Amino acid sequence: MKSLPPVFRSCLVPRCGAAFDWSSPWPAGWRGIAGPGARALYACPEHSAAWDLHRPATRRYPDEGGVAAMCACGWTTDTVPTLGMLETAFLEHLVPELTTPVVAAHALG
Ligand SMILES: [Zn+2]
Ligand SMILES: [Zn+2]
Secondary structure, three states: OOOOOOOEEEOOOOOOOOEEEOOOOOOOOOEEEOOOOOOOEEEOHHHOOOHHHOOOEEEEEHHHOEEEEEOOOOOEOOOEOOOHHHHHHHHHHHHHHHHOOOOOHHHHO
16 A cells, blocks of 8 residues: 655744644644635644634635635635635735733733
């Protein structure tokens, strides 16, 4: 039986550099979502602490002829024509959120 070649997927945080082998069993601590474009987005263990608060998803608005993104935290985008345009928006939302140290909820008053 031929083993699969490694398929490396990297953390969505650009300067992180962490990656995992997607052809192997899912590594502990990594989280993933289907991205708006062709690829999925993954966060490494170091950057997945705030993951449960942020679940970007896309919604189609046929009447307006476009798609928009929204997140579990309340973040939304304007309606844009194509899903590919939302990938940048996903990353612009997620990267700062996932790289900010998680502050305990009670400390926010
Ligand atoms: Zn990372
Ligand atoms: Zn969010």
